[in-house]
Amino acid sequence: MTDTSARTPYGTLPAAAPLPPRKPVSLPRLQEMRERGEKIAMLTAYDATFAAVADAAGVDCLLVGDSLGMVCQGRPSTVGVTLEEMCYHTECVVRGVRRVQGTVWVIGDLPFGSYQTSREEAMRSAAALMQAGAHMVKLEGGGWTVETVRFLVERGIPVCAHLGLTPQTVHALGGYRVQGRSEAEAERLRRQALELQDAGATMLVLEMVPATLAADITRQLPRCHTIGIGSGNGTAGQVLVMHDMLGIHLGRTPRFVRNFMEGAASVRDAIAAYVAAVKDGSFPDNTLHAW
Numbered sequence: 001m002t003d004t005s006a007r008t009p010y011g012t013l014p015a016a017a018p019l020p021p022r023k024p025v026s027l028p029r030l031q032e033m034r035e036r037g038e039k040i041a042m043l044t045a046y047d048a049t050f051a052a053v054a055d056a057a058g059v060d061c062l063l064v065g066d067s068l069g070m071v072c073q074g075r076p077s078t079v080g081v082t083l084e085e086m087c088y089h090t091e092c093v094v095r096g097v098r099r100v101q102g103t104v105w106v107i108g109d110l111p112f113g114s115y116q117t118s119r120e121e122a123m124r125s126a127a128a129l130m131q132a133g134a135h136m137v138k139l140e141g142g143g144w145t146v147e148t149v150r151f152l153v154e155r156g157i158p159v160c161a162h163l164g165l166t167p168q169t170v171h172a173l174g175g176y177r178v179q180g181r182s183e184a185e186a187e188r189l190r191r192q193a194l195e196l197q198d199a200g201a202t203m204l205v206l207e208m209v210p211a212t213l214a215a216d217i218t219r220q221l222p223r224c225h226t227i228g229i230g231s232g233n234g235t236a237g238q239v240l241v242m243h244d245m246l247g248i249h250l251g252r253t254p255r256f257v258r259n260f261m262e263g264a265a266s267v268r269d270a271i272a273a274y275v276a277a278v279k280d281g282s283f284p285d286n287t288l289h290a291w
């Protein structure tokens, strides 16, 4: 019988049904997936072992999110995370994925205070994440970020933007709450999303916005793939914090999370179930996981 377990320097991952060989995820491949209506399955990852398991389970993209400030460091928010820490975790994740399939698209989060002062500061910080092995960088906010996005994209750095609930500005937003409920706020988010696409952003995380608004924004952005978190199932893809979807967390789980460990025999199976549910559109369920 064929041995389907994946050997990594960190141990042997449990045997599971072998995945069909996959092409590495790239910007053209993401565009192809979008055009044929295949949803993008993304999770966060912060270390080599979980990154290797996620790769083996078939995720398309891994986000080395600054949520590691809360998940790994036990901070109350993402605000205290440094660029040096982001580079360290990005290197760990990239080593993990290179040991298994090596097909995953890795996104490194620019932490608070590493891109706000000037486009040059953003470029230096983005270069550090790319040198740590990221394929794309993510930054939060709209309006003032447009020129920064254009500056990075013109210099060869793929950019993922992030609108809606932007955790780095949680204090200014007054807490972790749904964004874009009023028509004026929704209109501002629609406009900012279009500006970010025009500036060259090829991915856009939409966090905690109403499902109908996220679906509208998705339709108006053919070249920028929306990735929803707590924003319903009308986006081009989904992301969750890995620990949340495995049912391990320090605080309250947000309402939009499903625990994929329930009924799963292993972490790898739980992640594979998440990937399958994103791809077939059964997660998120707008009646349970959206506003």
Ligand code: KIV
Pocket (backbone or CB within 6 Å): 044, 063, 064, 065, 066, 067, 068, 109, 205, 207, 229, 239, 240, 241
């Ligand atoms: O930092 C993070 O993990 C994120 C996701 C929650 C989208 O930004």
